[in-house]
Amino acid sequence: MGDVMAEQSKPSGPDLTLGIAVSDLADGGMLQGHVAGEAVLLARRDDEYFAIGAVCTHYGGPLAEGLMVGETVRCPWHHACFDLRTGETLRPPALNPVPCWKVERRDGRLFVREKRQAGERRPTVVARAPNAVVIVGGGAAGNATAEMLRREGYAGRLTMLSADESAPYDRPNLSKDYLAGNAAEDWVPLRPATFYRERDIDLKLGARVAAVDTASRYVQLDDGSRHAYESLLLATGAEPVRVEIAGADLPHVHYLRTLADSRALIAKALTARRAVVMGASFIGLEVAASLRARGIEVHVVAPETHPLERILGPAVGAFIRALHEEHGVVFHLGTTATSIDDRSVTLKSGETLQSDLVVVGVGVRPSMLLAERAGLVIDRGIAVNEYLETSVPGIFAAGDLARWPDRLSGESIRVEHWVVAQRQGQTVARNILGQRERFDAVPYFWSQHYAVMISYVGHAERWDTIEIDGQLAARDCRVTYRRGGKMLAVATISRDRESLKAEVELERMIVQ
Numbered sequence: 170m171g172d173v174m175a176e177q178s179k180p181s182g183p184d185l186t187l188g189i190a191v192s193d194l195a196d197g198g199m200l201q202g203h204v205a206g207e208a209v210l211l212a213r214r215d216d217e218y219f220a221i222g223a224v225c226t227h228y229g230g231p232l233a234e235g236l237m238v239g240e241t242v243r244c245p246w247h248h249a250c251f252d253l254r255t256g257e258t259l260r261p262p263a264l265n266p267v268p269c270w271k272v273e274r275r276d277g278r279l280f281v282r283e284k285r286q287a288g289e290r291r292p293t294v295v296a297r298a299p300n301a302v303v304i305v306g307g308g309a310a311g312n313a314t315a316e317m318l319r320r321e322g323y324a325g326r327l328t329m330l331s332a333d334e335s336a337p338y339d340r341p342n343l344s345k346d347y348l349a350g351n352a353a354e355d356w357v358p359l360r361p362a363t364f365y366r367e368r369d370i371d372l373k374l375g376a377r378v379a380a381v382d383t384a385s386r387y388v389q390l391d392d393g394s395r396h397a398y399e400s401l402l403l404a405t406g407a408e409p410v411r412v413e414i415a416g417a418d419l420p421h422v423h424y425l426r427t428l429a430d431s432r433a434l435i436a437k438a439l440t441a442r443r444a445v446v447m448g449a450s451f452i453g454l455e456v457a458a459s460l461r462a463r464g465i466e467v468h469v470v471a472p473e474t475h476p477l478e479r480i481l482g483p484a485v486g487a488f489i490r491a492l493h494e495e496h497g498v499v500f501h502l503g504t505t506a507t508s509i510d511d512r513s514v515t516l517k518s519g520e521t522l523q524s525d526l527v528v529v530g531v532g533v534r535p536s537m538l539l540a541e542r543a544g545l546v547i548d549r550g551i552a553v554n555e556y557l558e559t560s561v562p563g564i565f566a567a568g569d570l571a572r573w574p575d576r577l578s579g580e581s582i583r584v585e586h587w588v589v590a591q592r593q594g595q596t597v598a599r600n601i602l603g604q605r606e607r608f609d610a611v612p613y614f615w616s617q618h619y620a621v622m623i624s625y626v627g628h629a630e631r632w633d634t635i636e637i638d639g640q641l642a643a644r645d646c647r648v649t650y651r652r653g654g655k656m657l658a659v660a661t662i663s664r665d666r667e668s669l670k671a672e673v674e675l676e677r678m679i680v681q
């Protein structure tokens with residue numbers, strides 16, 4: 170990623186201080202140039218011109234290849250969104266703004282002038298400020314809520330309690346570059362250590378909440394300490410499903426959810442030679458790819474016929490399988506493991522696979538114990554309304570554990586996507602402050618397999634038609650999932666702008 174960032178930041182295109190002809194930038198157009206060595210995106214909307222940093226602050230995506238939507242630009246890589254007027258980040262996964270410059274139009278030419286003050290929107294007036302906000306969970310949703318509360322001008326007491334020993338980090342990276350050995354340690358934290366202190370966010374690590382008292386409005390940690398709240402967010406995420414077969418508790422059997430899990434896996438991978446990955450889920454397959462990058466022999470064992478078939482359909486599943494096979498992964502599908510010992514894994518078929526490392530990636534279960542004990546309404550997740558409020562006033566839920574009414578599909582859905590958790594966290598922050606914002610974001614996730622990235626917008630638990638435009642084998646396609654003729658979701662490979670356009674199309678369907 171660091172290399173990619175450096176590459177994207179390299180000056181390319183015209184020197185914008187010298188000016189370009191107005192006619193070179195069509196209405197709705199964007200182009201990349203540079204100013205004093207910095208990559209700058211110049212954009213036009215009607216007769217207004219904007220200049221902001223051209224490199225996305227998430228992983229360095231090239232914003233000039235993204236999509237302009239109104240006065241915003243969306244990143245082609247993972248759909249972050251920036252305000253063209255201010256450079257402010259409006260949508261995760263980017264957390265930081267891009268710089269912003271003044272643009273002058275003179276004698277039929279456009280000149281990019283001095284930098285504007287770094288762009289964060291002025292906080293809106295806080296309609297309702299609770300005395301104390303407690304966030305349970307230091308992951309995607311919890312962190313996004315804490316940050317947005319401060320960005321929105323909330324000045325009251327703000328406590329984030331996380332059972333994790335590490336401050337919030339980039340969880341999706343744990344199965345990708347970080348596990349493959351291609352990401353430096355300092356890419357993983359979402360924020361530097363000083364960030365929370367500077368914003369007066371009381372981040373407590375290794376702080377496991379054991380109970381919520383909804384009548385007296387406090388949470389109790391497992392060490393007995395208490396934190397009173399007026400507004401509470403439950404964002405405890407999900408836990409890996411454990412397998413219960415002989416040998417599952419052996420030390421070389423790993424799960425992957427936390428940074429500590431990823432580090433333990435890396436330590437083992439340094440000496441391992443043959444790995445069995447149980448489960449052909451996104452995480453299982455990303456782990457397989459990362460272990461292959463380390464030169465480890467990898468066998469994937471899973472009950473389905475095609476990996477990822479349930480989410481992406483058989484054709485994409487077959488493509489993903491072929492892709493992994495090309496990289497040397499061996500699949501054992503239509504079967505499961507029945508036992509593990511120090512040196513091997515035995516399958517239902519009786520086959521034995523030699524292995525000194527086992528990684529289990531058979532899905533996750535939302536962490537709802539607190540909510541269940543507190544008597545919140547549960548519906549295959551914590552049930553929330555369109556404002557992400559639970560059944561108990563003052564308590565919100567967001568992220569992997571929340572099931573919300575999705576206006577696009579007309580169903581209540583729960584998803585396990587990084588960006589959705591972050592966007593929900595931001596909505597919760599605004600609603601804690603009385604803004605009554607509906608959570609209407611179109612779900613989005615990405616998954617990386619070697620050089621192939623799959624982007625997915627929308628949500629299709631069931632479909633009756635799959636249309637493939639382009640060719641999977643050529644790694645250039647759009648896959649549309651429909652039910653009753655209605656488009657529910659779109660997966661793309663190497664068609665980043667098309668993915669962004671599909672996202673906008675799905676958003677417009679919600680508004681209607």
Ligand SMILES: Cc1cc2nc3c(=O)[nH]c(=O)nc-3n(C[C@H](O)[C@H](O)[C@H](O)COP(=O)(O)OP(=O)(O)OC[C@H]3O[C@@H](n4cnc5c(N)ncnc54)[C@H](O)[C@@H]3O)c2cc1C
Pocket residue numbers: 305306307308309310311330331332333340341342343344376377378379404405406407425426427452536539567568569570584585586587588590613614615616617
């Ligand atoms: C290895 C891996 C790779 C992934 N890759 C992708 C990807 O490429 N794209 C994508 O869209 N999604 C990906 N995901 C999924 C994504 O990370 C999750 O959807 C997202 O993290 C959910 O955010 P969350 O805030 O709900 O939960 P989490 O991020 O899991 O955070 C939960 C937090 O709650 C804390 N907690 C739990 N119980 C308690 C308690 N009782 N008291 C206090 N704190 C508690 C935990 O310590 C943690 O800090 C990946 C997940 C993993 C594990």
Ligand code: FES
Pocket residue numbers: 225226227228229230244245246247248249261262263
């Ligand atoms: S690089 Fe822009 S959103 Fe990830």
